[in-house]
Amino acid sequence: xxxxxxxxxxxxxxxxxxxxxxxxxxxxxxxxxxxxxxxxxxxxxxxxxxxxxxxxxxxxxxxxxxxxxxxxxxxxxxxxxxxxxxxxxxxxxxxxxxxxxxxxxxxxxxxxxxxxxxxxxxxxxxxxxxxxxxxxxxxxxxxxxxxxxxxxxxxxxxxxxxxxxxxxxxxxxxxxxxxxxxxxxxxxxxxxxxxxxxxxxxxxxxxxxxxxxxxxxxxxxxxxxxxxxxxxxxxxxxxxxxxxxxxxxxxxxxxxxxxxxxxxxxxxxxxxxxxxxxxxxxxxxxxxxxxxxxxxxxxxxxxxxxxxxxxxxxxxxxxxxxxxxxxxxxxxxxxxxxxxxxxxxxxxxxxxxxxxxxxxxxxxxxxxxxxxxxxxxxxxxxxxxxxxxxxxxxxxxxxxxxxxxxxxxxxxxxxxxxxxxxxxxxxxxxxxxxxxxxxxxxxxxxxxxxxxxxxxxxxxxxxxxxxxxxxxxxxxxxxxxxxxxxxxxxxxxxxxxxxxxxxxxxxxxxxxxxxxxxxxxxxxxxxxxxxxxxxxxxxxxxxxxxxxxxxxxxxxxxxxxxxxxxxxxxxxxxxxxxxxxxxxxxxxxxxxxxxxxxxxxxxxxxxxxxxxxxxxxxxxxxxxxxxxxxxxxxxxxxxxxxxxxxxxxx
Numbered sequence: 001x002x003x004x005x006x007x008x009x010x011x012x013x014x015x016x017x018x019x020x021x022x023x024x025x026x027x028x029x030x031x032x033x034x035x036x037x038x039x040x041x042x043x044x045x046x047x048x049x050x051x052x053x054x055x056x057x058x059x060x061x062x063x064x065x066x067x068x069x070x071x072x073x074x075x076x077x078x079x080x081x082x083x084x085x086x087x088x089x090x091x092x093x094x095x096x097x098x099x100x101x102x103x104x105x106x107x108x109x110x111x112x113x114x115x116x117x118x119x120x121x122x123x124x125x126x127x128x129x130x131x132x133x134x135x136x137x138x139x140x141x142x143x144x145x146x147x148x149x150x151x152x153x154x155x156x157x158x159x160x161x162x163x164x165x166x167x168x169x170x171x172x173x174x175x176x177x178x179x180x181x182x183x184x185x186x187x188x189x190x191x192x193x194x195x196x197x198x199x200x201x202x203x204x205x206x207x208x209x210x211x212x213x214x215x216x217x218x219x220x221x222x223x224x225x226x227x228x229x230x231x232x233x234x235x236x237x238x239x240x241x242x243x244x245x246x247x248x249x250x251x252x253x254x255x256x257x258x259x260x261x262x263x264x265x266x267x268x269x270x271x272x273x274x275x276x277x278x279x280x281x282x283x284x285x286x287x288x289x290x291x292x293x294x295x296x297x298x299x300x301x302x303x304x305x306x307x308x309x310x311x312x313x314x315x316x317x318x319x320x321x322x323x324x325x326x327x328x329x330x331x332x333x334x335x336x337x338x339x340x341x342x343x344x345x346x347x348x349x350x351x352x353x354x355x356x357x358x359x360x361x362x363x364x365x366x367x368x369x370x371x372x373x374x375x376x377x378x379x380x381x382x383x384x385x386x387x388x389x390x391x392x393x394x395x396x397x398x399x400x401x402x403x404x405x406x407x408x409x410x411x412x413x414x415x416x417x418x419x420x421x422x423x424x425x426x427x428x429x430x431x432x433x434x435x436x437x438x439x440x441x442x443x444x445x446x447x448x449x450x451x452x453x454x455x456x457x458x459x460x461x462x463x464x465x466x467x468x469x470x471x472x473x474x475x476x477x478x479x480x481x482x483x484x485x486x487x488x489x490x491x492x493x494x495x496x497x498x499x500x501x502x503x504x505x506x507x508x509x510x511x512x513x514x515x516x517x518x519x520x521x522x523x524x525x526x527x528x529x530x531x532x533x534x535x536x537x538x539x540x541x542x543x544x545x546x547x548x549x550x551x552x553x554x555x556x557x558x559x560x561x562x563x564x565x566x567x568x569x570x571x572x573x574x575x576x577x578x579x580x581x582x583x584x585x586x587x588x589x590x591x592x593x594x595x596x597x598x599x600x601x602x603x604x605x606x607x608x609x610x611x612x613x614x615x616x617x618x619x620x621x622x623x624x625x626x627x628x629x630x631x632x633x634x635x636x637x638x639x640x641x642x643x644x645x646x647x648x649x650x
Contacts, residue, residue: 048094053366056081061641063377068361069644072291072383076625077637078364079287080280085117086632087366089279096265096272103265106165106207112268114275114412119286119363122293123355158515159426160252162261163207170217171202188228189456197224203242209258211248217241222482229453232474236448239485243441249501250435257429260422267415267422274408274415277622280632281408284625285616287363289609294356295381296605301349303597308342310590315339318583331583338587382645385608391552399541399618406619407537413530420526424519431512434504442496445488447480537617544614551607558603562596569593 058078062068080086095112103109178195182188203217220239228234252258315335321327357379361368368374404410450473454466471479478484488494506512572589575581615621622629631637 051087055365055368056636058637058641059365059368059374062644063373064644066373066376067378067380068374069380069382070291070360071381071642072288073625073639074641075287075291075360075364076284076627077639077641079283080627080632080637081635082364082366082368083283083287084366085119086276086279086283087635089116089276090633090635092275093269093272096269100262100265100269103261104165106162106261108162109261109265109268112272114271116275116279116282118282120290120359122290123297123352123359158430158519159260159423160257160429160432162258162426163209163211163213163252165207165209167204167206169202169204171200173198173200187230188226189230190227192227194227195224196226198222209255211252211254211258213246215242215244217244224448227453229451229455231451232469233446233448233478234451234453236446236478237482237485238444238446239482239489240442240444241489244438245440246436246438248434248436250432251429252434254429257425260426263422264419267419271412271415274412276633277629278408278412280627280629281616281619281621283363284627285612285621287360288612288621288625290356290360290363291381291383292385292608292612293605294353294360294379295384296601296608297349297353297356298381299601299604300598301346301353303594303601304342304346304349306597307590307594308339308346311335311339311342314583314586314590327583334583334587338590382642385604387552387555387604387607391549396542396545399545400538402620403537403541403618404534408619409533410537413526413533417523417526417530420519420523424516424523427512427515427519431509431516433506434502436502437500438502439499440497443489443492444494444496445485446494447478447482447484447488449479450474540617544610544617548607548610548614551603551610555600555603555607558596558600562593562600565589565593565596 056078058074058081059068062070062074092112092114099109099112175198176196180193180195182191182193185191199219199221201217201219203215205213205215205217207213218239218241220237222237223235224237225235247253315332315338318327318332318335322329322332358375360379361374361377365374450469450471452468454468456464456466458464569589569592572581572586576583576586612621615624621627628637
């Protein structure tokens with residue numbers, strides 16, 4: 001019993017000291033606010049640092065004489081440091097952290113957007129070997145896989161309520177002056193009763209994951225005065241301390257039900273990490289595709305420029321031959337028309353290259369489009385793609401297993417199913433009746449001074465006299481001040497107890513039944529979507545490998561066709577010089593040669609796109625291009641920029 005009293009005294013002292021925290025302490029000669037900062041930390045806003053829209057210094061290191069000398073590794077590094085899609089996705093895990101903080105307080109979760117952006121497409125349509133990828137395609141916008149399963153966190157509103165896990169301190173004080181008109185004076189001794197007192201009530205309450213709610217409160221009335229002469233004590237004070245406990249016994253009883261928001265928030269934190277990885281994969285795939293498209297466009301531009309040089313040379317040669325009378329004037333017109341057509345083709349190709357450079361710069365910079373030096377700088381690609389001599393042969397079942405193991409959207413789908421199962425526990429628990437056991441324990445105390453108002457007394461002879469009370473006329477146990485009240489409370493001189501149960505049973509329970517049926521149906525739909533995702537992965541892997549095989553065959557054929565056409569062009573030129581072939585024959589052969597060279601460049605670009613597509617489908621793209629997710633998260637790539645090779649400006 002002594003131990004219980006000591007514990008109660010400590011608790012009360014803590015409650016009494018809490019209101020003092022609301023006052024600002026004054027410490028003479030000191031400006032140390034650390035104590036105040038600690039006390040008010042949870043009640044002050046904490047601004048999130050702003051986003052920097054300045055580009056990293058890497059792009060400055062790659063610029064020389066108005067050109068940006070760009071390797072594929074540096075292009076990827078610039079994207080990891082500056083790309084706005086990745087920067088946007090960096091906030092998703094932090095949003096999930098905030099959601100975890102909400103869940104730890106027992107409040108509902110807010111929606112977190114887990115969509116990704118695949119980036120812009122190239123300047124021209126070109127040859128697109130991409131498929132519909134769950135982890136992102138090669139252009140446009142998309143969500144991270146199956147919409148219902150993966151497109152963010154759906155806030156769970158149905159199900160049994162979650163207890164408030166943050167302790168709440170409450171306090172209220174007031175001063176009261178009341179005047180009550182009395183119709184009889186035999187009870188109060190006055191025709192109007194005047195009450196005046198000050199009150200202070202404070203306490204703390206907290207909920208627990210077990211479905212328990214505990215409250216500890218203390219109520220006080222100070223300086224209660226009345227103008228009634230019949231009161232033995234005036235003024236007097238009274239107080240009480242009360243401990244209350246409520247426990248759910250059916251609905252909201254299990255810890256696994258009440259902690260479901262916390263478990264879902266932890267899962268969603270992992271989903272946010274997977275979303276960031278998915279965004280990095282999509283951005284890297286987009287950068288790789290844009291880079292090699294730029295290389296291909298430059299190769300096509302060179303073909304057009306070479307054709308223009310040949311047609312220009314043919315035009316000038318025909319002019320000299322016409323002056324000698326060796327050919328008809330119409331041949332000059334034909335050669336000039338072909339030269340003008342080649343000039344138009346070169347202009348179109350140059351425009352495509354310029355557009356592609358602007359697209360690449362928009363992906364690799366944050367504020368690059370605000371800088372004239374970046375806008376006017378030409379991109380010089382320093383890498384070239386080597387077609388392997390022989391394709392690696394891997395069994396299709398190994399490719400599918402690798403895609404399932406590496407793809408972030410597969411794990412996201414599984415987590416989505418798990419979250420739905422967790423939330424279903426809440427809706428199933430809400431079908432139970434509400435049975436609550438409660439108990440309260442209260443100790444009270446009262447103390448005051450004898451009433452100094454004269455008390456009228458009627459004598460046997462009918463006369464009335466008054467007398468004034470002294471300390472001997474009242475109960476000495478109640479004489480005293482606030483210390484006497486505390487002594488009575490902790491000595492449990494005036495205890496009160498109450499225990500009971502409360503049962504609430506919805507007669508038809510249709511709302512809870514509907515919520516549980518809805519959750520079950522949603523879960524079945526998500527299972528269907530998960531199966532669709534797995535089927536799409538298998539289909540995309542098969543299609544991606546088939547596309548790569550077809551692209552390789554098309555490239556090999558285009559190389560052979562170009563080589564044969566080069567031989568044909570050489571022979572036709574020789575015949576034209578000897579006079580056995582007309583200029584029409586030479587022009588047609590020259591056009592065919594240009595077409596074959598462009599077809600070879602296009603086939604090579606198609607092969608590169610098919611290869612990037614397969615890497616993305618298999619989830620290998622980060623590993624194949626040495627992308628570190630930690631560096632992507634921090635926005636700083638430790639590797640130094642590649643050295644600028646000795647290349648000429650295009």
